[in-house]
Amino acid sequence: MLLTLDSMQKNKVNNYDCLHFIDGKYQASKNEKTFQNINPATEEVIGTVAEGGKSEIDRAVKAARRALNGPWKNMTSAERAAIIRRIGDIILARKEELAMLETLDTGKPLWLSNATDIPRSAYNFHFFADYIRSLGTEAYEMDDIAINYAVRRPVGVVGLINPWNLPLLLLTWKLAPCLAAGNTAVIKPAELTPLTATLLGEICQEAGVPDGVVNIVHGFGPDSAGSALTEHPDVDAISFTGETTTGKVIMRAASETLKKLSYELGGKNPNIIFADADVDEVIETTLKSSFINQGEVCLCGSRIYVERPIYEKFLEKFVNKTKELKVGDPFDPSSKVGALVSEEHYERVNSYIELAKEEGGEILAGGKRPEGIEKGYYLEPTIIVGLDRSCRVVKEEIFGPVVTVIPFDSEEEVLEQANDTHYGLSATIWTNDLRRAHRVAGQIEAGIVWVNTWFLRDLRTPFGGMKQSGIGREGGVHSFEFYSELKNICIKL
Numbered sequence: 001m002l003l004t005l006d007s008m009q010k011n012k013v014n015n016y017d018c019l020h021f022i023d024g025k026y027q028a029s030k031n032e033k034t035f036q037n038i039n040p041a042t043e044e045v046i047g048t049v050a051e052g053g054k055s056e057i058d059r060a061v062k063a064a065r066r067a068l069n070g071p072w073k074n075m076t077s078a079e080r081a082a083i084i085r086r087i088g089d090i091i092l093a094r095k096e097e098l099a100m101l102e103t104l105d106t107g108k109p110l111w112l113s114n115a116t117d118i119p120r121s122a123y124n125f126h127f128f129a130d131y132i133r134s135l136g137t138e139a140y141e142m143d144d145i146a147i148n149y150a151v152r153r154p155v156g157v158v159g160l161i162n163p164w165n166l167p168l169l170l171l172t173w174k175l176a177p178c179l180a181a182g183n184t185a186v187i188k189p190a191e192l193t194p195l196t197a198t199l200l201g202e203i204c205q206e207a208g209v210p211d212g213v214v215n216i217v218h219g220f221g222p223d224s225a226g227s228a229l230t231e232h233p234d235v236d237a238i239s240f241t242g243e244t245t246t247g248k249v250i251m252r253a254a255s256e257t258l259k260k261l262s263y264e265l266g267g268k269n270p271n272i273i274f275a276d277a278d279v280d281e282v283i284e285t286t287l288k289s290s291f292i293n294q295g296e297v298c299l300c301g302s303r304i305y306v307e308r309p310i311y312e313k314f315l316e317k318f319v320n321k322t323k324e325l326k327v328g329d330p331f332d333p334s335s336k337v338g339a340l341v342s343e344e345h346y347e348r349v350n351s352y353i354e355l356a357k358e359e360g361g362e363i364l365a366g367g368k369r370p371e372g373i374e375k376g377y378y379l380e381p382t383i384i385v386g387l388d389r390s391c392r393v394v395k396e397e398i399f400g401p402v403v404t405v406i407p408f409d410s411e412e413e414v415l416e417q418a419n420d421t422h423y424g425l426s427a428t429i430w431t432n433d434l435r436r437a438h439r440v441a442g443q444i445e446a447g448i449v450w451v452n453t454w455f456l457r458d459l460r461t462p463f464g465g466m467k468q469s470g471i472g473r474e475g476g477v478h479s480f481e482f483y484s485e486l487k488n489i490c491i492k493l
Ligand code: NAD
Pocket: 161, 162, 163, 164, 165, 166, 170, 188, 189, 190, 191, 219, 220, 221, 222, 223, 225, 226, 227, 230, 241, 242, 243, 244, 246, 247, 249, 250, 264, 265, 266, 267, 297, 298, 397, 399, 425, 465, 469, 470
């Protein structure tokens, strides 16, 4: 029998089966189809997941449309904001449980789920609930002839399609502004990480979200819940985070009904280290920007460029510190790196390590499974040198704990290399020369540039990628530019 997480807990059932959450009710697929959910740290099946398709998506979209024109619309924005805040409160109150589920699904260390994924998910709701209450619009007077003012209206029913690397954090980064702007949502969680999304249905209900406002349909992408959502004629917009290649497929599907699109896609981000930077500080942060979350963060700086005078010194220290990172059981607090998300992804990342060898690269750290671990998709943090920009390992997104380190001799040269990619998500620059920092940051083709830091986030700032790393921006007012329609009203005086 399929159980919801809530009833599972009440009945102390020791498995993690996931149902869809449609119109305020947990339910199986009409055809009872399911797929297995595997814990990547142990390779054990931890439960089954209902697999949705056209029928479930259609029910979810209909429920979302009813709720959009019903209870959600009839609330004041203050009432909606209070409910959204409450979702954040409940997430915080259930932090331990959510962190455990996130770690079971992804293989990431539990301390990381506890320190980042879950509190940040709660903060997404708190932030956007507050932000919407203070958000203004434009007004233009035409002397005494007329006045123009803009009002914000919801876009409608929005499809939210999510990746597996930061499952709840990225889902809530979309859902919070989507709800704050008065829309209703149909969520398609990543098939590899359904647990926290499933629990979110129950949390929304407890917070007072009316039935049908938030719907969750599990499944895969092509010929499954994902494509059914992007093809559905009554979905007004799609917010998608995932691979660039998937983005292209979704754009084709969404073009049939001209859906509004927001895209956060892949990256191959440069981490540029000039010789005047403080090497110890650089290494401390570069360990994180390379290997945190097993390197499965779209913002990870996987192409490291080091100015020649400090290249050897940097490399020696970086390699030594990397070898000290403990890889292992994500529930062990001393593990710094957990398991990769799935067997398929593990094979893919390993194939890039083999390719690096074929392309003439030298592996200075990692490149293999940690010794003594038989089960689970573990890989040691890997540092590769000896490759140049013509190599696929330097060009393609690997999305694992694998970095390349390349020396450079001039600012012009490193800029040319850094920009030699069709990605443009983020970049990091290390220098104590303020003028150079400003100059290089201005010329890097990336939507987000950090100087002497990494992953420092202010949710009011524009977040997103240039080139094939994305379309549009999220964060602060930028999220509301996507999740609302601005309507200009011109009154003749
Ligand atoms: P993915 O593109 O394989 O899948 C993402 C989601 O899209 C999943 O829910 C999947 O089921 C769905 N999907 C797949 N094919 C689909 C289709 N044809 N129609 C509709 N839905 C479909 O990506 P992933 O492997 O889950 O995530 C890793 C990728 O996400 C990396 O490229 C990473 O850089 C990117 N990412 C980007 C950001 C960002 O903010 N820019 C953040 C996190 C991850």
